[in-house]
Amino acid sequence: MSALSSSDRSRRSVLRAAAGLAALGPLAACGGNTGREGGGSGKNLVQYFHAYGEAGTEQAIKRYAKAYDGANVSTQWITGSNFESKLFSALLTKNAPDVFEFHPQIQMVKSGQVAPLDDIIDPVKDDFNPADIASHTIDGKVWGVRMIDDPQFLYYRPSLLEKAGIEPPGTLDELVEAAAKLTTGKVKGLFLGNTITPVMNPLIWATGADTLTDSNEIAYHTDEVAAGLGKLRTMFKAGHLLLDAPADWWDPSALTQGLVAMQWCGMWAMPVIQKALGDDIGIIPFPVAAEGGKPAVTNGGWSMFVNAKAKDVDLAKEYVKWLWIDQKKYQEDWALSYGFHIPPRTSLAASATKLKSGLPAEGVKLFTDYGHFDNPAWTQAMIVALEGVVADSVRKGGDPEAALDKADATVGRELKKLFG
């Protein structure tokens, strides 16, 4: 006992100190940098961005914000893979961002979370890619300003394909075969992301189906999609896919470190890949997955939205207009100086010389020829439901039909809530 008591005492003082610190925590938080105090014109805005992987992006966004005279804009750069959850929960609180980037999704409009932006977009509407305007139009109003378009496709290493004696795959069956032939002791054939979910939509489109019909009914549940999932499972089980990579699919590391011969990634990674691999890189769309299907490319991207419950909605709109409609220099810098993105403004896209030749030009061609834009009726909950399908059928090896049935229940519930 006596031997213990001295260490006992010090332990207790440690505990007391810890309790004291814990009690101080909330106070410290009060005094913390909330971005609300001082500076500029005395008006303040908070903007949310997910963490872009390319070097210099965070500094760029902060630099643009600083150049704005109308308000003091502070940036939350959200790291981690769950930007959606963080954004969605923040939007319910008093500390919600005034402006934020996201994808057009109808539930944000239905629940009154975003403000319509017609008045700032209308004057330049004709200068935007019509598909981008269409994907942001719900109930006749435009709800977001597109900043960048990000096509996603398959990168491949021509040298490795040549060594294996194969051509770039044109069908899903050929892709399965290629993945097998390209897998050697040290290199895996193909990387479709650690969760395989990034290719769920391209697979649906490449069979000729779609996520939803024009009248917002389930369209993804077809025999061809189920068969396609089975083929993904074949590659998964055979060990031809790279799995559990430290950097996921949006990062080109797997390709540049020589871990794989082919990788699903985005146009944003092109500068880094070209720098690392030089000419030894090619791109193809997701190959045809069923008879009558077409190759598919995901036209992702990010748009700016204004929180409808922001303290000063007009100020927030003013800022979005200033940066993402008026400041073409910054828009060009944002789209082309870090990763490669296609500017949604036709005038900017026309003058983007970096995208006019070589591999970037091929990327733009895939975007135009095979790209599928966001469908605002396809909400986050539905996206998650199909991620469950991939988990159950491709990773767990369950029956694709059963997995799709399960997703139907969730998606059906969503559709009923949104459209009645």
Place this chain on the structure above:
Amino acid sequence: MPTTTSARDAAKAHVAAGATRAGRRPGVRGSTLSFWLFTGPFLTGLAVFVYIPIGWSAYLSFFEARFTVTPSTFVGFDNYTYMLTNDRFTDSLVTFTVFAAFIVPVTWALSLGLALMVDRLRFMRAFFRSVFFLPTAVSFVAASLIWKMSVFSGVRFGLANTFLGWFGVENIAWLADPDPPWYWLVIVSVRLWLQAGFYMILFLAALQNIPPELYEAAAIDGAKPGWQTFRHITLPQLRATSTAVVLLLLVAAYQAFDEFFNLLSKTTWGRPPLVELYYTALGENQDYGAGSAGAVILTVLICGVTLVQGRFMGFGRNEDSR
């Protein structure tokens, strides 16, 4: 630990009682004021951060509350029906049970083993005690990321795969492929590494509290050192601590979230109830009604289990438990 604490408390209470009887009696009003002065801030905190949210959650569970926490559409027990017929929620209860069945006995045995070993050390005891205790200070999130990206990464240069590669074993996708369920190894090992040291300290304290006379008497009575002494002296003397450790481990397992959330992404398996509810209520779905219904169901379950456990393990009963 509990033995010492409660013995000390009892002694203190005894002294205090004596002092009150003999010395001056503080006024009733004074003691009421001090009571509120001391407990007031704590009770306010408890009400604001615990009871109001629980009540609010119970209220939300009867409403259609999507993308809002101030709902207006009353739906009765719809959310409850949805959660109870939702495979994922019921699966999560199974996941939790499997997890607890692994982690509780394994941590118990490992921390007891470590405590026994450290207790026998004649030199550098403080060093080893600290070494085993240190991981407790690491955050679950940081440890999970290290486990995921370097120890159990699926590429050929991951630590585990490099090691297995020396024996000619193919690279294993520890987390992506649920068949065989290697992800349990990753989850259990990270939690074991993080928490075994803490419980080791509890056992160590209890071990040092066993009167040496007991061992001497046993030796005189012919008990062999080693297993026999351990089985009949050490283990029974540790009963109170063991019970507390098992209970704390169960509570910790109930609260498991970080490592599951960070290690397993976009799965339909390996989700304990808290993770499942996070995805329902706070994740992409933002369905606070269904999420709250799940939380209420979980609360009822936890209350039930705790009561049953209290009956069987006698925790909370006073002196007769030891």
